[in-house]
Amino acid sequence: MxxxxxxxxxxxxxxxxxxxxxxxxxxxxxxxxxxxxxxxLASPFRYPYYVARFNVSGRRNVRIEDYIDRHLMDPASWDAIVAHRAYIQNWKHEQEEYLKTCRLRSRRERQYAEAVDDDRAFRFITCRDQTRYKQANYVKTSYKVSMDDSELDVNWEWIVERRSRLAAINDEATLRDYHAKNQRRLMTKQLREQIARRDNYTCQICGKYMPDGVGLHVDHIVPVAKGGKTVPSNLQVLCSKCNGRKGAR
Structure with a gap:
């Protein structure tokens, strides 16, 4: 040049x-x-959030609390939550030890305080699969993408309180279902089949065996009219005759 x-x-x-x-x-x-x-100068702190995603594709009127309840009732998921809680505590301890000897201490302390987010440590997200299309060489192909639908961020105290309430009802239903006014609508085909298999298709009063399901009824031990819940512990298999005799007693 x-x-x-x-x-x-x-x-x-x-x-x-x-x-x-x-x-x-x-x-x-x-x-x-x-x-x-x-x-x-950038913050070296990254808060270790617990994140659980629930795929609700094709479902309407989704309440994220119901999915959280089922997640908390699952032993493996609960163990993972407890382990992550311990991990968060350990992470905080390590960062506090680091702050004692680091340079730019005042700045790092401010950054650490901003990074700690215990009030939203546990994130639960519902997502839906969406179909999208791309075209290459005049060929149109579809592919799936997952899009977040709703999110609920909670702290450890909320988790413990919710888990305690579920344990109080023996993990038999979500809290919304357990306290629902219309308990009869919760008697699904899947629940009927579950109770029938549990009781071996046998009437729990007279002992009649009904392997073909004819005349088989799933009965509320404590009637719904008297506050009975539609949960496995309050359900039993009865034959038509015994169910008619029992009525709403």
Whole structure:
């Protein structure tokens, strides 16, 4: 890269390449320093949230609390939540030890305080699968993407309180179903089959065996009219005759 100058009738050719290269190097150095400073000043703290996703594709009137209840009632999921709670506590302890010896201590302490988010430590998200399309070489193909539908962020105290309420009803139903006014609508085909298999298709009063399901009834031990719940512990298999005799007693 050269430039022609004329001074006092004389022509001078100046090679600008070194100046151009020097300018590029200076700009690169300034950018590198800016990136380095930004990285040094950036917060090193990343709060370890617990995240659980529930796929609700094709379902209407979804209440995320129902999915959370089922998640809490699952032993493996509950163990994972408890383990993650311990992990959060350990993470906080490690960061507090780091703050005692780190540089930029006052800045790091502010960043740590901003990063700690115990009130929203547990995140529950419902998501739905959506079909999208892409075209390549005149061929249209579909693919699935998962889109978040709703989210509920809670703290450990909320989790413990909810788990205690579920344990009080022996983990037999979600809290919404257990306290629902219309208990009869909760008697689904799947629940009937579950109780029939549990009781071996046998009337719990007279002992009649009904393997084909003819005349088999799933009865509320404590009638719904008297506050009985539609939960497995309050259901039994009866034959038509015994069910008619029992009535709403």
């Amino acid at each position: 050269t430039q022609l100058y004329e001074i006092d009738g004389y022509h001078y050719i100046v090679d600008l390449t070194p100046y151009f290269v020097l300018g590029v190097l200076v700009i690169a150095l300034v950018c590198a320093i800016a990136v380095l400073v930004r990285r040094i």
